[in-house]
Amino acid sequence: MSDSASAGWVCSVCGYVHRGAAPPEACPVCGAPASDFERQADTPKPPKPNPGQWRCLICSYIHAGGAPPEACPVCGASADDFGPLDDAKPEPPQTHAGALRFVIVGGGIAGLAAAEAIRGVCPDARITLIGKDPAPPYYRLNLTRYLAGEVGADHLPIHPDAWYSEQDIRLLLGEDVAGIDPAGHTIQWASGVSEPYDKLVLACGAHPFMPSIEGTALEGVTALRTRGDADRILDAIRPGAPWAVIGGGILGLETAGALARRGARVTVVENFGWLLPRQLDAFAARHLHAFVAEKGIEVLYQRQTAAFEGDGCVKAVRLADGSRLSAEGVVVAAGIRSNSHLARKAGLEVNQGIVVDARLTTSHPDIFAAGDAAEHHGIVYGLWEPARYQGQIAGLNAAGRPAEFGGLPRVNTLKVLGFGLFSVGTIAPADGSYLVLRDETEEGCRVFLFHDNTLAGAILAGDTRLSAELAKAVKTRRDCSALLRANPSAADAVAFFSEARN
Numbered sequence: 001m002s003d004s005a006s007a008g009w010v011c012s013v014c015g016y017v018h019r020g021a022a023p024p025e026a027c028p029v030c031g032a033p034a035s036d037f038e039r040q041a042d043t044p045k046p047p048k049p050n051p052g053q054w055r056c057l058i059c060s061y062i063h064a065g066g067a068p069p070e071a072c073p074v075c076g077a078s079a080d081d082f083g084p085l086d087d088a089k090p091e092p093p094q095t096h097a098g099a100l101r102f103v104i105v106g107g108g109i110a111g112l113a114a115a116e117a118i119r120g121v122c123p124d125a126r127i128t129l130i131g132k133d134p135a136p137p138y139y140r141l142n143l144t145r146y147l148a149g150e151v152g153a154d155h156l157p158i159h160p161d162a163w164y165s166e167q168d169i170r171l172l173l174g175e176d177v178a179g180i181d182p183a184g185h186t187i188q189w190a191s192g193v194s195e196p197y198d199k200l201v202l203a204c205g206a207h208p209f210m211p212s213i214e215g216t217a218l219e220g221v222t223a224l225r226t227r228g229d230a231d232r233i234l235d236a237i238r239p240g241a242p243w244a245v246i247g248g249g250i251l252g253l254e255t256a257g258a259l260a261r262r263g264a265r266v267t268v269v270e271n272f273g274w275l276l277p278r279q280l281d282a283f284a285a286r287h288l289h290a291f292v293a294e295k296g297i298e299v300l301y302q303r304q305t306a307a308f309e310g311d312g313c314v315k316a317v318r319l320a321d322g323s324r325l326s327a328e329g330v331v332v333a334a335g336i337r338s339n340s341h342l343a344r345k346a347g348l349e350v351n352q353g354i355v356v357d358a359r360l361t362t363s364h365p366d367i368f369a370a371g372d373a374a375e376h377h378g379i380v381y382g383l384w385e386p387a388r389y390q391g392q393i394a395g396l397n398a399a400g401r402p403a404e405f406g407g408l409p410r411v412n413t414l415k416v417l418g419f420g421l422f423s424v425g426t427i428a429p430a431d432g433s434y435l436v437l438r439d440e441t442e443e444g445c446r447v448f449l450f451h452d453n454t455l456a457g458a459i460l461a462g463d464t465r466l467s468a469e470l471a472k473a474v475k476t477r478r479d480c481s482a483l484l485r486a487n488p489s490a491a492d493a494v495a496f497f498s499e500a501r502n
Contacts, residue, residue: 009024010037011036022034023037054069054082102122102201104201104203105201106131106371107129108203108372109140110387111129111370113395114395116167118396119167127169130172131172131173131174132176133228142155142156143227144224144251146227176189182366185366200398201368201394202343202373203371206336206372206373208333214307214308220236221330239264241265242264242265242327243327244325248269248270248272248274249277249278252333253288255333256292268299269325274289276412279421287445292419303319305320306319313328315327338372339372340352340353343373350375351375352380353369353375359397359402359404370391370394371387383412409471410424422459423458424467426456434450437493444461445462455474455497457474
C-alpha cells in the first residue's frame, strides 16, 4: 500500500478530499481556493501505550499518549487544537493482524472512510465493502455538477478502480444485504447464503423521500440520489422543455440550476416562505431569490404538491390550490430518510436513524453505524462532511482504536448558477440573548450570530471567501469578546475574522 493512496488535502469548507502532492487550485465541489485546503494526515498506526489522553477540540477524536499528535488523524487539526483529558484512563489499542473480518454495508463516503480507517489501523485485516450502487464509491456532491455538464463522469469516482485491489479491499457492487444476525455475527444475502463478520459497520445511507401522492410512479418523476438518476434525467431533458423541482432546499436548488444550464424552463415549488429555510434566514434568502429569478428560474412559495398527472408519463404537477404546472419531468427533492430497515429487523435500537453513541457503536457492541443511516444525539446529519467524519471514527473503533464523535455544527456550501452561498451553525436566534449583525454588499449579504462571546452561526451570500475561517470559529468556539466589546458592525466582524486568513 503506497503512502500516496492515504495522503490527501481536505477542503475546510465542504469536506472534499483531494488526493495528490498539492491541493487543487479550486475545490471541484464548492469552489474554495487552494488556501482553504488543509493537509490530511495518513491514517495513523496504533499508538504505543502511554499515560494520558488528548481530545481534539475540532472533532472530539481522542488520542492516547503522553502528548497530542502532530495532526488529528480524523480532521487534520494541529496539536494546538488538542486539550488534555487528565482524569481519563487510556484504553489500550487493540490490533488483530489478519484475524478480524470487517464487513461494511454501504458504498458511500461513510463506508469508504470506514474502510480506509480500518486499513490504516489493521494492515492485514480482511475488509469487505458492499455497495448497492453498481458504481464504485463516488462524489455524490458532484452529481448536480455532472447533471449540469460542468464535470464529466471521470470526475465522479473517489478512487480509481485499481485502488481497491491495491488496498486489499474486497469491493462488492450492485449487491443488497437481506438481513443481519447479530448473535451469529453473519449477514445474509438475498440468495440465503450467509457471510461471517467479526465487526460490522452499517453505512447504508439514505433514500429520497417521495410524498404519498398520486402519480409518483409515472415515468419522468424521479429523485436525484445516484448517478443512474442523473443519467436518466440527462436522457429525458431537452432545451425549452418545462421541468418542475419539488423542494427549495440545497439539492432542489442545485438540481434546478443544473436543469436550467441544460436549457430547461424550471419551476421550483417550495412549501416554506423562502428558499433554503434550513440554511438561510429570510434576509439572506431575498438575495438568493433575486439571483435565481435573474437566471429564469421561477419559484412558487408556500405551495403544496397535490399530485403528478399524466398518462404513463408525467405531463403536469397539480398543486393543492388547484393550479397546474406543465412539466415533462419532475425532480422530487423533499429530503431523505435513513436506510435503517436492516438494523430494525436485526433488533438494533432505531429511531429516525440507527442510534449510536459517541464511538458510533450501535446497541450491539460489534456493530457500528455511520453517515446518513446513523442517528447521534437525536441528529441525522444527512451531509457529506459529518458522514466522512463518522465513517472514519466508526472504522477506528471497529478496529480497536478508541475515537469519539462529538458532533459537528452544520456547514453548508453551494453555488446556484455561480452564486456562492455558505452557512454554518445557528442561522436564527433562539431568544434575545443573541447578537445578530447583518449588512448588504454589492455581491449579496453577510449575517453573523453571536452568543456567549462566541460565533454561533453565520451566513454569506455572494462573497464566500471567509467560509473556512467562520466554519473553524464555530467549531472551536473561538473567543470573540475582543470584537463584541466594541459595539461592532457586520463590517467589523468581517475584519475580525479576516485576520485569521492573513
